[in-house]
Amino acid sequence: MQEEYAEVPQSTAEVEAEASAIANMEPLEQIRYAAKKFGSDIKDPDKNCNYCYGRGYTGKRKSGEPIACKCIYPEMNEATKFAYDQRQQVPRNRRERRYMLKNVSKMINK
Ligand SMILES: [Zn+2]
Secondary structure (H helix, E strand, O other): OHHHHOOOOOOHHHHHHHHHHHHOOOHHHHHHHHHHHOOOOOOOOOOOOOOOOOOOEEEEOOOOOEEEOHHHOOOOOHHHHHHHHOOOOOOOOHHHHHHHHHHHHHHHHO
């Protein structure tokens, strides 16, 4: 049973060490690190991107967390793309995703 929790940091010291390590990373590396943690990978930023100009992020939040640009996402499903284009809330669960997809098909069929 213990092996299942092997990757979870055990102490607050470890958590703090990880946090400071992340804070010292380049913004793009921070995004890459976060993406890996959630089991996905990101593409290299598009050098000709109109949003980030090849940086891979469009800005930073007050907390210092970089805002990832859409050009580094490997693929977007319809709902995510719609939400991004409309600058709307990205669906967080099945119910919101279905609601979003319903609206997407409504707009396409118009
Ligand atoms: Zn970009």
